[in-house]
Amino acid sequence: MSIYDISVTISEDTHVYPGDAGARITPTKQISKGRAYNLSALHLGSHVGTHVDAPRHFFQGAQTVDALPLDVLMGEAWVCHFPDVDAITDEALAGAGIPPGAERLLIRTRNSGLWRKRGFQEDFAYLTPEAARWMVARGIKLVGFDYLSLEKYGVRQAGAHMALLGAGVIILEGIDLSQVTPGDYELVCLPLKLKDGDGAPARAVLVKR
Numbered sequence: 001m002s003i004y005d006i007s008v009t010i011s012e013d014t015h016v017y018p019g020d021a022g023a024r025i026t027p028t029k030q031i032s033k034g035r036a037y038n039l040s041a042l043h044l045g046s047h048v049g050t051h052v053d054a055p056r057h058f059f060q061g062a063q064t065v066d067a068l069p070l071d072v073l074m075g076e077a078w079v080c081h082f083p084d085v086d087a088i089t090d091e092a093l094a095g096a097g098i099p100p101g102a103e104r105l106l107i108r109t110r111n112s113g114l115w116r117k118r119g120f121q122e123d124f125a126y127l128t129p130e131a132a133r134w135m136v137a138r139g140i141k142l143v144g145f146d147y148l149s150l151e152k153y154g155v156r157q158a159g160a161h162m163a164l165l166g167a168g169v170i171i172l173e174g175i176d177l178s179q180v181t182p183g184d185y186e187l188v189c190l191p192l193k194l195k196d197g198d199g200a201p202a203r204a205v206l207v208k209r
Contacts, residue, residue, distance in 0.1 A: 004179055006180065014048065046201070047148070050176075073190060077106055079181070087125065106146075108146055109147075124148075126150060136167040144172040188207065189202050
């Protein structure tokens with residue numbers, strides 16, 4: 001059995017989407033300063049690092065992150081790889097050999113290499129709204145993407161998010177698939193259980209048996 005940690009490490013240097021809150025980690029008790037233990041205070045945006053988007057992210061009154069079904073967040077997942085494109089289209093997905101009946105789809109792009117660069121990168125690959133609607137029509141229940149957003153940077157209308165979240169599809173963003181080859185895996189993805197949350201940081205791993 002092989003386990004792949006596809007989560008990015010949360011630190012004050014972690015890439016942050018412009019306008020979002022990043023991470024601030026402040027020691028409050030330190031052994032080095034005479035305390036009996038170490039303790040830290042965390043200040044985190046709900047979409048920092050590897051995170052899950054709940055429908056509440058774009059739809060008021062919709063399902064929140066603490067109510068997301070665990071049987072969707074865990075289970076068989078298919079990883080597909082698009083190394084040389086900027087836009088993931090419905091045509092690209094249709095030709096990617098995704099198995100019929102797949103419910104969890106993780107998309108690896110050149111974005112997985114962006115995590116090694118310093119600071120947020122605006123030129124990341126993205127998912128088109130047409131591709132999002134293709135996923136909904138295929139019965140996909142969870143979509144994973146390897147940067148902080150699956151939406152094209154700078155667009156005014158978040159068509160891909162609206163299509164997916166409006167259909168109840170869970171979005172997992174900010175994953176790192178650089179060490180993962182295409183194929184089938186078992187996904188374990190558990191976001192923090194934030195009451196009424198629009199999203200939450202998550203630890204996500206893939207298991208290959």
